[in-house]
Amino acid sequence: MSRRQLERGQxxxxxxxxxxxxxxxxxxxxxxxxxTVLHIDMDAFFxxxxxxxxxxxxxxxxxxxxxxxRGVVSSADYIARSYGVHSxxxxxRALRLxxxxxxxxxxxxxxxxxSEAVMDILLAVTPEVERVSLDEAYLDVSGARRRxxxxxxxxxxxxxxxxxxxxxxxxVGAAPSKLVAKLASTRCKPDGLLAVPPDRVTAFLHxxxxxxxxGVGDKTEQTLARLGLRTVGDLARVSAATLRGEFxxxxxxxxxxxxxxxxxxPVVPSSPDKxxxxxxxxxxxxxxxxxxxxxxxxxxEKVARRMRAGGHVGRTVVVKLRRAxxxxxxxxxxxxxxxxxxxxxxxxxxxxxxxxxxxxxxLRLVGVRMEGLAPVxxxxxxxxxxxxxxxxREAEQAMDAVTRRFGAGAIRPAALAKREEDDV
Numbered sequence: 001m002s003r004r005q006l007e008r009g010q011x012x013x014x015x016x017x018x019x020x021x022x023x024x025x026x027x028x029x030x031x032x033x034x035x036t037v038l039h040i041d042m043d044a045f046f047x048x049x050x051x052x053x054x055x056x057x058x059x060x061x062x063x064x065x066x067x068x069x070r071g072v073v074s075s076a077d078y079i080a081r082s083y084g085v086h087s088x089x090x091x092x093r094a095l096r097l098x099x100x101x102x103x104x105x106x107x108x109x110x111x112x113x114x115s116e117a118v119m120d121i122l123l124a125v126t127p128e129v130e131r132v133s134l135d136e137a138y139l140d141v142s143g144a145r146r147r148x149x150x151x152x153x154x155x156x157x158x159x160x161x162x163x164x165x166x167x168x169x170x171x172v173g174a175a176p177s178k179l180v181a182k183l184a185s186t187r188c189k190p191d192g193l194l195a196v197p198p199d200r201v202t203a204f205l206h207x208x209x210x211x212x213x214x215g216v217g218d219k220t221e222q223t224l225a226r227l228g229l230r231t232v233g234d235l236a237r238v239s240a241a242t243l244r245g246e247f248x249x250x251x252x253x254x255x256x257x258x259x260x261x262x263x264x265x266p267v268v269p270s271s272p273d274k275x276x277x278x279x280x281x282x283x284x285x286x287x288x289x290x291x292x293x294x295x296x297x298x299x300x301e302k303v304a305r306r307m308r309a310g311g312h313v314g315r316t317v318v319v320k321l322r323r324a325x326x327x328x329x330x331x332x333x334x335x336x337x338x339x340x341x342x343x344x345x346x347x348x349x350x351x352x353x354x355x356x357x358x359x360x361x362x363l364r365l366v367g368v369r370m371e372g373l374a375p376v377x378x379x380x381x382x383x384x385x386x387x388x389x390x391x392x393r394e395a396e397q398a399m400d401a402v403t404r405r406f407g408a409g410a411i412r413p414a415a416l417a418k419r420e421e422d423d424v
Contacts, residue, residue, distance in 0.1 A: 012188040012191075012192030012193070012194060013192065013193050014188075014192075014193075014194055014195075015031065015032060015152075015194065015195040015196065015197060015200070016184075016194070016195070016196045016197070016200045016203065016204045017200065021194070024152055024193070024195060031197045031199075032150060032151055032152050032174065032195045032197055033150060033151070034176050034197060034198040035151040035152070035174035035175050035176060035181075035195045035196065035197060035198075036140060036141055036142040036145075036151055036176065037138060037139070037140055037141075037174070037175055037176065037177055037178055037180075037181045037267060038138065038139040038141055038151065038154070038155055038158070038172055038173070038174050038181060039136075039137075039138055039172065039173040039175075039178065039181035039182045039184070039185045040122065040136065040137050040138075040139065040158060040170050040171075040172050040185070041135065041136050041170060041171050041172075041173075041182075041185045041186070041189070042118065042135035042136070042162075042168060042169075042170045043078070043168070043169045043170060043171060043189060043190040043191055044062075044075055044076065044077045044078055044081075044190070045075065045111070045114075045115075045134065045135035045168070046064040046074055046075035046106060046111055046135075047062040047063070047064050047075045047076060047077035047080075048077065048168045048169070049107075049110060049111055049114050049168070050062055050064055050104045050107075051077065052167055052168070053107075053110070054102070054104070057102050059079075060079070060100065060101075060102055061076070061077060061079040061080035061083065061085075061098050061100060061101040061102070062076070062077040062079070062080060062101065062102050062103075062104070063075075063076050063077075063080050063085060063091070063094055063095075063098070063101045063102070063103045063104075064076070064103075064104050064105075064106055065091050065094075065103070065105075065106065066091060066105065066106075067091060067103055067105060068091075069092070070090075071090070071091035071092075072087075072088055072089065072090055072091060073085060073086065073087050073088065073089045073090075073091060073094050074087060074106050075087060076094070076101075078190055080094070080098050080101050083097045083098040083101075084097045084098075085097055085098050085101070091103070111134055112134060114166060114168075115134040115135065116278070117165070117166055118135075118162060118166060118168075118170075119131065119137065120302070120305065120306055120309070121158060121161045121162060121165065122137055122139060122158065123306060123309040123310050124305070124309045125139060125141065125144055125148065125154060125157075125158065126139055126140065126141055126143060126144045127269060127309070127310050127311055128140035128141075128143065128267050128269055129267075129269055129270065130267045130268050130269060130270060131270045138178055138181065138182075138267045139267065140266070140267035141154050151174045151195070152174060152193070152195055155172040155174050155193050155195075156193065158170070158172060159172060159191075159193060169190060169191040170191075171185045171186075171188050171189045171190060171191060171192045171193070171194075172185055172188075172192075172193045172194075173185030173186070173187070173188065173193075173194055173195075173196070174193070174194070174195040174196070175195070175196040175201070176196075176197075176198045176201065177201075177261070177262075177263035177264075177265075178263060178265055178267065179213070179214060179258060179261070179263035179265075180196050180201055180204065180205070180261060180263070181196075182214070183204070183205070183208065183212055184196050184204070201261035202236070202260065202261050204261075205232045205233075205236075205259070205261050206231060206232050206233030206236060207231060207232070207233065208231065208232045209221075209230060209231060209232075210224050210225075210229060210230060210231060210232055210234070210235055212232070213232065213235075213255070213258045213259070214258070215251070215254060215255075215258070216255070220247070220251070223246070223247075227246070232258075232259050233259075235255060235256075235259040236259035236260055238256075238259075239256075240252060240253060240256035243255050243256050274371070274373065275314075275318075275369050275370060275371040275373065276303055276306050276307055276310070276312065276314065276369065276370050276373065277303060277318070277320075277367055277368060277369030277370065278299045278302040278303050278306075278367065278368060278369075279299065279320060279365060279366065279367025279368070280295055280298075280299060280365065280366060280367070281364060281365045282295075282363070282364055282365070285324040285362040285363065285364050286362065286363055286364075287360055287361060287362040287363070289353075289359040289360070292353060292359075292363060292366060293350050293353070295366050296319070296346055296349040296350055296353060296366060296368060297342075297346045297349075297350075299349075299366065299367065299368040300342045300345040300346035300349055300368050301342040301346070303342070303345060303368050303369070303370055304340055304341060304342035304345055305342075307340040307370060307373075308340050308376075311375055311376050311377070312340065312370075312373045312374065312375065312376060313338035313339055313340045313373070313374055313375075313376050314338060314339065314340070314345075314370030314371060314372055314373050314374075315334055315335055315337075315338045315339075315370075315371070315372035315374075316332055316333065316334045316335070316370065316371040316372045317332065317333050317335065317345055317348040317349055317352065317368070317369075317370060318330055318331070318332040318367075318368070318369040318370070318371060319331050319332070319349050319352040319353055319356070319366070319367070319368060319369075320365070320366065320367035320368075320369065321353065321356060321358055321363055321365075321366055321367075322363060322364050322365035322366070323358070323361060323362065323363060323364065324362040324363070324364050326364070328365075329356055329358070331352040331353075331355065331356050332352070332371070333348050333351070333352055334372070335348065338372070338374060340376060345368065345370065346368075349368050353366075
């Protein structure tokens, strides 16, 4: 791949066919219907975030990592990788390979905030999201197909939203299993989508080196090489009994199954959240109560969307207020009934802010969090005598639908729209 292709991304969109990678059909077909496991992997995530923060790096190699004598590379963009730089490499060596690279220390808090925004996009698709790291997750989209379409269409929508809302790219593998989905996302990097239908799994796997299989470390790979087994196809031609004799029952059976593309490990959603929150650090300290209230509304909207996407309601609203001197104050209120409605959450948040007595105090950060979470199916809401059967919750669900179709920012409360007009 040329340097220009690395800089621009390969934008591969295909599926494994009999002769290799073929273009994906315009619409989901029966071929890809069984690709219900998606593996989403952000492309050079830390470096990509730094490029957004530092636009002067456009077209230049970026390395993220420690800059001291013992510093190591945490992430490198694809330009730096073309020079041979990779993660976990000593920084001194990386700079010898790529002396023109721009180096940035890791900003974990910022990466986490961007990661949460990406995870919000995934959770809007399905609650069946297994987070692997800040920049990687599996999804089981079998339950989302009736609502959102087939796996390929869902994968395309995820990629579009990540690009439009975060100005970042991700690669997506779609397959019948986690094993194959992860290998597919690796194959189509950067900025690609590759689907491996069930009947093409072995054709996809068998040319790969045995080290590509999960659970095959350096020692196991060396042992397999000593036996003359260098590709997954070589491994597939060996009986399970032979592998058990060489590696023991557990590993031998697993190797035999993986070589045939059999991986029964399910997508396990991340541990249920004890709370769902969002916070914002202002570029400059703010002492304008109207700006603070609008930010509390925006954060409440974000928290409520995440709750609805994950099928949660919450009972306790928590507001976090950090002064310019880094002193942090939290205030909380338990509501009469559980909710996932931003209108109700923001009302409580604004009241907590007013009661804290900080309306003319400079703040550097504000946050909103919901605690006491429970499944929405377990929540019972008692309507008051004068309350209509439809109201704020239905309106916000309609906004969710518009956002899913047209992207973030397509619809918002008037107060937030006013904020953008004022900022122009």
